[in-house]
Each structure stands twice: as C-alpha cells, then as structure tokens.
Amino acid sequence: MQLIPIPAFSDNYIWALHDGQRALVVDPGESEGVARWLEQRGLRLDTILITHHHADHTGGVAQLREATGARVIGPAYEPMPEPLQRVGADESVEALGLRFEVMEVPGHTAGHIAYYTPAMDGAPLLFCGDTLFSGGCGRLFEGTPAQMLDSLTRLAALPADTRVCCTHEYTLSNLKFALAVEPGNTELAAYNARCEAQRAQNFPTLPSSIGLEKQINPFLRTGEAAVVRSAQAHAPGTPFDAVSVFATLREWKNVFR
Ligand SMILES: [Zn+2]
Numbered sequence: 399m400q401l402i403p404i405p406a407f408s409d410n411y412i413w414a415l416h417d418g419q420r421a422l423v424v425d426p427g428e429s430e431g432v433a434r435w436l437e438q439r440g441l442r443l444d445t446i447l448i449t450h451h452h453a454d455h456t457g458g459v460a461q462l463r464e465a466t467g468a469r470v471i472g473p474a475y476e477p478m479p480e481p482l483q484r485v486g487a488d489e490s491v492e493a494l495g496l497r498f499e500v501m502e503v504p505g506h507t508a509g510h511i512a513y514y515t516p517a518m519d520g521a522p523l524l525f526c527g528d529t530l531f532s533g534g535c536g537r538l539f540e541g542t543p544a545q546m547l548d549s550l551t552r553l554a555a556l557p558a559d560t561r562v563c564c565t566h567e568y569t570l571s572n573l574k575f576a577l578a579v580e581p582g583n584t585e586l587a588a589y590n591a592r593c594e595a596q597r598a599q600n601f602p603t604l605p606s607s608i609g610l611e612k613q614i615n616p617f618l619r620t621g622e623a624a625v626v627r628s629a630q631a632h633a634p635g636t637p638f639d640a641v642s643v644f645a646t647l648r649e650w651k652n653v654f655r
C-alpha cells in the first residue's frame with residue numbers, strides 16, 4: 399500500500415492510498431490533481447473519505463464521484479453535498495482491505511470526524527483533517543476550547559507511532575508559534591530545523607507522528623509547566639487548568655505573527 403500527499407491549492411494535501419489498482423483519497427478540495435494522479439498510475443478511485451464540510455476539503459467530491467463512481471463517506475452531522483454515506487463515533491469503514499475507525503473530533507467544526515486504522519503496512523495511520531496539525535491545531539470555528547481539547551486529547555492517546563496525516567502544510571508557521579511558547583524545548587528546536595530543511599527543498603513535513611506531536615505541539619502540552627507559564631505571561635490571570643491554558647494558547651495563536 400502506498401501513502402501519498404497530493405498537493406492542492408497553496409497549502410492543502412489530499413492524502414491518497416493505493417494498492418496498485420484501487421485508490422482512496424481524503425478531503426479532495428479540488429478534482430484535477432486527483433484525476434491526473436489516477437490517470438497517470440492507472441488507478442480506479444474506490445473511496446472518498448471526508449473529515450468536515452469546508453470547501454477546501456469537499457470542492458472536488460462531486461466531480462470525482464461523477465467521473466469515477468467512487469463511494470463517498472463523510473461525517474454524520476455536517477452539512478454535506480449528497481449523496482454520501484454518513485458515519486459517526488464507534489462506526490468503522492472498510493476500504494482497500496483496511497478498517498478505519500471513525501472518531502468524532504469536534505472543535506474546528508461541530509461535526510468534524512477523523513479516520514484511524516491501527517495497522518497499515520505495520521504502523522497506525524490517522525487522517526485528522528483540520529483538527530490536529532503538526533505543531534498546532536485547527537481554529538475554533540464552530541466548537542469550544544473544551545471540545546477541541548477533548549478531541550486533541552483522544553488523538554494524543556493513539557499509539558506513538560501513529561502517522562498523522564493532516565490536511566495543511568502549516569508546520570513552519572505553527573513551529574514559530576510553538577517556539578514562542580516553549581523557547582527551551584530542545585526537541586522542538588531540532589524538529590523546526592528538520593522541517594526548515596524539508597521545506598527549503600519543497601518536501602512535505604508530513605506525515606508527523608503522535609509521539610513527536612506530544613513532544614513539540616503546545617496544544618497537546620497544556621499540562622507542561624513551561625507552557626502554563628507562557629500562557630499566563632501572555633494573558634495574566636489565565637487559570638492553571640488545561641482548558642483555560644488551551645483557550646489562551648488558541649487566542650494567542652490567532653493573533654501571532
Ligand atoms: Zn477546515
């Protein structure tokens with residue numbers, strides 16, 4: 399099985415899996431790049447997985463469905479172009495011989511879901527849309543800090559070697575913020591240097607891993623003393639609890655340059 403990020407727009411990746419014959423894509427915001435990729439490799443599109451309703455994740459779905467007959471699977475509680483098979487918590491999806499568990503991860507949008515498979519060529523794989531990014535997390539458009547923190551906490555509980563396939567190449571700007579929060583985090587500084595080298599050659603920084611994110615992503619580290627201190631220095635009076643620290647970090651990141 400091959401895992402490939404197909405670039406789209408300025409900083410999206412349409413994650414694709416194929417077994418040499420059949421393919422699966424996640425969040426095709428546009429159809430052209432996917433159609434070209436299928437054509438070049440002689441692949442048949444079997445399944446489209448969608449994490450949430452934003453146009454940069456769904457814009458290519460109708461055209462791809464019409465052109466290929468692929469089935470479309472998406473979140474139970476999001477406004478979506480029909481027809482699609484809607485899935486929610488504790489359900490699973492079988493595709494390309496893999497079984498994906500559906501996780502409800504509200505926060506970025508109200509009905510955002512993620513797809514997790516425990517073993518794809520020996521390691522787990524997570525498609526998490528705009529919930530968890532490398533070094534950051536999605537903006538809270540429809541959810542509360544408590545919801546998003548709960549979603550991220552459940553993702554962080556997945557095995558350390560889980561490959562994290564998020565939709566956007568936001569890593570360097572996220573790490574700039576992460577370094578402002580935790581200037582003394584040596585793992586973070588080393589990861590930032592590796593990502594700068596990757597981007598200088600136009601290579602993706604993704605997939606990341608859950609184990610790495612727990613070491614470098616401030617939004618998964620709201621219990622770390624250094625992170626709490628930075629949040630309180632930025633917004634004096636921020637209480638010590640994880641939800642308050644998370645809320646301060648998220649608001650700080652929204653205005654961080
Ligand atoms: Zn989004």
Ligand SMILES: [Zn+2]
Pocket residue numbers: 452454455528565566
């Ligand atoms: Zn997006």
